[in-house]
Structures are given as structure tokens and as C-alpha cells.
Amino acid sequence: MTDTTNETSKFEFKAETKQLLDILVHSLYTNREIFLRELISNASDALDKLRFQSNKGTEIADSDLDLEIKIDFDSEKNTITVQDTGIGMTRDEIIANIGTIAKSGSADFLQQLQENKEDANNIIGKFGVGFYSVFMVADKVTIKTKSFQQEAKAIQWESDGLGTYEIIEIEEPKKRGTEIIIHLKEDTKDYAEKYRLETIIKKHSNFISFPIKVKEDQINTVSALWREPKSNVKKEQYDEFYKFLSYDTDEPFETIHVSVDAPIQFSCILFIPKKDMDLFGFNRDNYGLDLYVRRVLIQHQNKDLLPEYLSFVKGVVDSEDLPLNISRETLQENAIFSKIATSVTNQVLSHLAKLAEKDNDKYNQFWKAHNKVFKLGYSDFTNKEKYEKLLRFNSSKCEGKDDIISFEDYVARMKEDQKEIYYKTGASRESINQDPHLEIFKGKDLEVLYLYDPIDEFAMSSLNKYKDFELKSVDQVDLSSLDKFEFTEEKDKKVEDLSQDDSKHFDSLLAKIKSYLGDKVKEVQESKRLKDSPACLVNPETGMSATMQKIMQQMNKDTSVPQFILEINKDHILIRNMLEVFKKDSNDDYIKNASEQIYESSLLLEGYLVDPHNLVSKINKMLEDSSNWYVASKDK
Numbered sequence: 001m002t003d004t005t006n007e008t009s010k011f012e013f014k015a016e017t018k019q020l021l022d023i024l025v026h027s028l029y030t031n032r033e034i035f036l037r038e039l040i041s042n043a044s045d046a047l048d049k050l051r052f053q054s055n056k057g058t059e060i061a062d063s064d065l066d067l068e069i070k071i072d073f074d075s076e077k078n079t080i081t082v083q084d085t086g087i088g089m090t091r092d093e094i095i096a097n098i099g100t101i102a103k104s105g106s107a108d109f110l111q112q113l114q115e116n117k118e119d120a121n122n123i124i125g126k127f128g129v130g131f132y133s134v135f136m137v138a139d140k141v142t143i144k145t146k147s148f149q150q151e152a153k154a155i156q157w158e159s160d161g162l163g164t165y166e167i168i169e170i171e172e173p174k175k176r177g178t179e180i181i182i183h184l185k186e187d188t189k190d191y192a193e194k195y196r197l198e199t200i201i202k203k204h205s206n207f208i209s210f211p212i213k214v215k216e217d218q219i220n221t222v223s224a225l226w227r228e229p230k231s232n233v234k235k236e237q238y239d240e241f242y243k244f245l246s247y248d249t250d251e252p253f254e255t256i257h258v259s260v261d262a263p264i265q266f267s268c269i270l271f272i273p274k275k276d277m278d279l280f281g282f283n284r285d286n287y288g289l290d291l292y293v294r295r296v297l298i299q300h301q302n303k304d305l306l307p308e309y310l311s312f313v314k315g316v317v318d319s320e321d322l323p324l325n326i327s328r329e330t331l332q333e334n335a336i337f338s339k340i341a342t343s344v345t346n347q348v349l350s351h352l353a354k355l356a357e358k359d360n361d362k363y364n365q366f367w368k369a370h371n372k373v374f375k376l377g378y379s380d381f382t383n384k385e386k387y388e389k390l391l392r393f394n395s396s397k398c399e400g401k402d403d404i405i406s407f408e409d410y411v412a413r414m415k416e417d418q419k420e421i422y423y424k425t426g427a428s429r430e431s432i433n434q435d436p437h438l439e440i441f442k443g444k445d446l447e448v449l450y451l452y453d454p455i456d457e458f459a460m461s462s463l464n465k466y467k468d469f470e471l472k473s474v475d476q477v478d479l480s481s482l483d484k485f486e487f488t489e490e491k492d493k494k495v496e497d498l499s500q501d502d503s504k505h506f507d508s509l510l511a512k513i514k515s516y517l518g519d520k521v522k523e524v525q526e527s528k529r530l531k532d533s534p535a536c537l538v539n540p541e542t543g544m545s546a547t548m549q550k551i552m553q554q555m556n557k558d559t560s561v562p563q564f565i566l567e568i569n570k571d572h573i574l575i576r577n578m579l580e581v582f583k584k585d586s587n588d589d590y591i592k593n594a595s596e597q598i599y600e601s602s603l604l605l606e607g608y609l610v611d612p613h614n615l616v617s618k619i620n621k622m623l624e625d626s627s628n629w630y631v632a633s634k635d636k
């Protein structure tokens with residue numbers, strides 16, 4: 001393959017690109033104006049990259065050129081031209097950047113398209129495929145570009161967006177930069193008009209930090225909004241800036257604008273969106289704050305200014321105190337940068353704390369929108385105190401599943417003498433409500449936090465304590481520690497206490513059950529926690545709650561069933577009846593069947609029953625028996 005040639009070479013788009021182009025050309029008709037935003041955004045990126053090289057001291061072709069974006073149009077020829085003096089592209093770069101799609105951008109985008117076509121062209125820029133949006137309005141696109149590298153050749157790229165593109169070396173332009181000539185389709189030629197273009201630029205590209213000129217008139221404001229004193233900025237300006245940054249069509253939920261002068265100077269505008277912007281979990285990397293040094297963009301979507309659990313925050317940070325030529329690689333080791341990051345994180349956390357204090361309802365809205373990500377913060381030990389105050393939970397004392405409380409609320413109404421905060425993880429409020437482990441807590445009116453997310457379990461064991469109160473999963477609590485709390489709701493006993501004799505028989509029954517279950521259980525013992533259920537499984541002191549143990553096992557693809565302790569409720573009617581049978585014939589088959597059944601039902605409740613067949617066939621057998629008895633009793 002020859003590297004330079006002034007003959008035309010023809011290339012085919014990759015299959016994925018073709019598929020994407022096909023959709024863009026044939027099925028997206030709303031909001032096609034965003035093609036201009038995407039081309040301007042690329043021009044601005046190219047200018048940023050050039051400035052970055054220049055700050056680093058790299059030799060640059062045509063260093064006298066102004067850094068700007070020029071838009072021109074010809075309503076006779078039906079063309080629009082977008083030109084920049086940015087970094088440009090070499091022949092290899094244009095093949096790599098425009099001919100093929102980097103990363104998995106188009107696959108993700110195509111998937112999003114399936115979800116919602118209306119939204120798709122609004123968000124196309126987020127997927128690294130923005131350039132192609134030009135084919136929504138063009139039936140031919142010509143790119144002329146010359147790289148900033150000394151002695152680079154000018155290159156022309158041309159395509160009708162249908163399947164192939166052509167590249168040829170050209171004489172013009174003589175100067176560095178890129179020019180994109182859009183040949184408009186019949187039904188989009190009215191874009192080639194000054195007012196129309198200006199309106200689109202104002203709407204979508206007003207905050208681009210390079211001048212955008214339409215036929216020599218500058219359209220955008222190019223002011224760094226974050227450098228303005230707060231009192232000068234109107235709500236509309238913040239909202240507009242937010243929409244520009246986030247691609248959100250909604251207003252921001254909260255806006256934080258601060259300027260700090262000492263010990264380190266920085267200004268920032270941070271936004272909390274109303275909704276989680278990544279509901280489907282696509283595009284996980286699409287977060288971070290834009291970092292500026294003295295109004296020069298150093299890094300788009302910097303991911304170290306805020307911890308990941310605050311990654312729903314959008315915005316910009318600008319500092320006077322960082323060196324302009326700082327490289328992205330060394331940022332993290334820079335002490336000033338770290339201090340800025342710490343301070344930015346604090347700004348967000350204290351803003352949330354203030355919000356929680358003054359407007360609980362609004363804070364709860366925040367929680368509903370962003371808790372999934374926010375909960376990842378359990379490992380931020382530096383900010384533990386601030387962080388844990390912001391957590392919210394559903395609990396046994398809440399009205400319903402949407403009612404939430406803080407640790408502080410819990411502590412304020414906990415029992416005198418209570419040293420622990422109790423929690424239980426489960427699939428839903430209903431399932432936790434019915435969990436046998438909870439019976440004693442209900443009986444003693446002890447509040448239990450209800451957690452529904454697997455991550456909650458990690459969060460709780462990692463936080464370990466709130467203030468002086470230990471966080472304890474209910475199936476891990478040492479029951480003797482509950483003795484000091486009275487039963488508020490007297491156990492409405494259906495049965496008499498066991499006689500001394502029967503107590504002995506009961507102990508033998510437990511031993512019998514153990515002999516049937518063998519190694520499946522560690523021990524079978526009398527339960528102190530149960531009220532309504534016949535039995536439950538508890539963890540021998542592994543220090544890990546049953547749910548946590550389950551999560552760990554799932555992570556390790558371990559399907560084995562751990563050895564639990566089986567606790568038996570001696571006041572339950574079923575157990576009393578078993579005892580009667582046992583006293584008459586200690587080897588009655590009924591005891592064996594019932595023991596196995598009780599064990600497997602308990603496993604099922606804990607989420608450990610892998611194969612339900614055995615359980616179901618036993619239930620069916622028992623139903624069959626009981627139906628016979630029932631019919632017989634009716635016949636009497």
C-alpha cells in the first residue's frame with residue numbers, strides 16, 4: 001500500500017457504520033438541525049486539541065492563525081460550510097476517525113435507537129458517532145483537511161453516506177484546519193440561510209469557547225459563565241448552560257455555582273440533573289466534569305474531580321492555579337489538583353446536606369433519582385461522616401415502600417439502651433415483612449431498616465457503624481442482646497408451656513430432626529426469635545449475614561449451600577403436633593418428611609433452594625394426604 005498518492009482511493013464503510021448511516025439517512029426526520037451542533041462540537045474539540053499541543057510546546061503549522069469556527073452558506077448551490085483552524089487530520093487519521101467508528105459507539109447507539117427514536121438524534125453526540133448526523137441533511141459531504149503537523153499534506157474525503165467514501169490528496173487548503181462542505185438534500189436546503197443558522201447556533205452551541213462566525217458575524221457569547229459573579233447570572237443562563245453541557249432537555253434539578261479564592265483559586269458550576277441520565281446502563285463512561293485552566297479546556301469529562309458516586313453531577317471547574325501545560329496523565333499526581341477535587345467534592349456533599357435540611361421532600365426526590373449511583377459512596381472513608389448523613393432507607397416503621405428515613409431519624413426514635421441499628425436485606429417490602437427473622441423485632445417494637453439493593457449489603461458491612469451504633473443484620477444479632485427489650489405485643493399464645501417431661505421429648509425431637517438432616521445443618525436448636533413461623537435458618541457466627549453470604553457466593557459462582565443452624569419454634573402448632581406423633585412413635589415417617597420439608601421451605605425463604613422439585617413433590621404429597629383427611633371428615 002502506498003502512503004501518499006494523488007489518485008482517488010475508494011473505501012467501504014464498516015458494516016456497523018453502514019447500518020447507522022442507513023438509519024440516519026432514512027428514518028430520522030425530527031430535530032435534524034443538531035447536525036450543526038455536532039460539527040461545531042467537533043470543530044471546537046479540534047481547536048481544543050490544537051491549543052493543548054501549543055501549550056505543551058509542540059511545533060505547530062500556521063501558528064499565527066486565529067482559533068475560530070467559521071460557518072458559511074450558499075443558497076444557490078445549497079451548501080453549508082463549517083470551517084475550523086483546529087488540529088486537522090492526516091490521511092491515516094481521517095480513515096481511522098471518520099471511516100470507522102471507534103469503540104463500541106455505534107452498537108450502543110443503535111441499541112438506544114431501538115429504545116427511543118425521538119431521543120436518538122438528540123443524544124447522538126454522546127456516543128462518539130456525532131459526525132455521521134450530517135447525513136440526515138446532506139446527500140454529499142466533502143471534508144478538506146490539513147493537519148497541524150509540519151509538512152502535512154492536504155486531504156479530501158468525500159461520501160454520499162451510502163456505503164463508500166473516497167480520499168484524495170489535494171493542493172488546497174494551504175493552511176492548517178478542517179473544512180466540511182455539506183451538500184444539502186432537496187428537503188433540507190432551507191438550512192442555508194443566515195437567520196436559521198444563527199438560531200441553531202444560539203440554541204445549541206452558545207457556550208462553545210471559540211468564536212463561531214456566520215459570514216464574519218460572531219454569534220456566540222464566548223463568556224465563561226462560571227467566571228461571572230453569581231449575582232450577574234440569571235436562572236435562564238444557568239439552565240441554558242446546563243442543557244448545553246448535558247444534552248438534557250429538562251432544566252437542572254439543582255445548580256451549584258461557587259468561586260473559591262483561598263487557599264487555591266477555582267470557580268465551578270455544577271448541576272444535579274432531575275433524572276438519572278443513564279437509566280439503561282449504556283454509556284457508563286459518559287460522566288465527569290470539564291476541567292479548565294484559565295478558561296482553556298484542559299480535559300473534557302475529567303473523572304477525578306469527583307468520586308464515582310457523584311458521577312451524576314455535570315459541570316465545569318476552572319482554576320487559575322494549575323499550570324496551562326499540565327498533561328492529563330500528571331493531573332492526578334498534582335497536589336493543587338487534588339485539593340481542588342477535595343473541595344469540589346465537599347461543595348457537592350454540603351449542598352446536598354443543606355438541601356436535606358431545608359427541604360426534605362426535594363431531597364427525597366434527589367434520593368429517588370440518584371440513589372443507585374450515590375450508594376457506591378460507602379467506600380469514601382474520608383467523607384464518611386458527611387456521606388452517611390445523606391443516606392436514606394425504607395424501614396419497618398415506614399408507611400409504605402416509598403417512605404424513607406435517615407440514620408438520624410432512626411437513632412432519634414430508637415429504644416433507650418439500644419446500641420445497634422438493625423437492618424434486613426430482601427427482594428421487596430412484602431418479603432422482608434414476612435421474614436421469620438423479623439418476628440422478634442416486631443414483637444419488641446424494634447425498628448429495622450429494609451434494604452432492597454444487593455449493594456446495600458456491601459454498604460452496610462463497609463460502613464459498619466453510624467456514630468457509635470453498630471450496623472447489624474437481623475440474622476446476625478446476638479439474641480441475648482435483645483433480652484433487655486420487653487415484648488410490647490404479648491405473644492398471643494395458642495399453646496400451653498411444655499411440661500417438664502415434654503421439654504425432654506422436645507429435646508429428643510430436635511436431635512431426631514438433626515439425625516434426618518445430617519450434615520445439611522450444623523445444628524438444630526430451639527428458637528427464641530420466632531412467633532408465627534415454625535422454623536428458620538440462622539448463620540453460625542461467620543460474621544456475615546445470610547444475604548451477604550449469598551451475594552458473595554453469587555459473585556464467585558458458588559452454588560453450594562452453607563451449613564446453617566436450623567431453629568425450631570416449640571410453640572408452633574406444627575411442631576407441637578410433630579411432638580405428639582414423636583411421643584407415640586419416634587420413628588414415624590411423618591417426622592422425617594416434615595423435618596425435610598421444614599428445612600427446604602426455610603432454604604427457599606433464604607434464597608438458597610436451587611432445585612424446587614423435591615420440595616414441590618413433597619408439598620403435593622402432603623396436600624394429597626390432607627385432602628383425603630378433609631374429605632373423610634366431611635363425610636362423617
Ligand code: ADP
Binds near residue numbers: 042089129132
Ligand atoms: P466524537 O466527536 O465523539 O469523537 P464524531 O463522530 O463526532 O465523534 O467524530 C469522530 C472523529 O473525527 C473525532 O473524534 C475526530 O477525531 C475526528 N474529527 C471530526 N471532525 C473533526 C474536525 N473538524 N477536525 C479534526 N478532527 C475531526
Ligand code: MG
Binds near residue numbers: 038041128129130131
Ligand atoms: Mg463529535
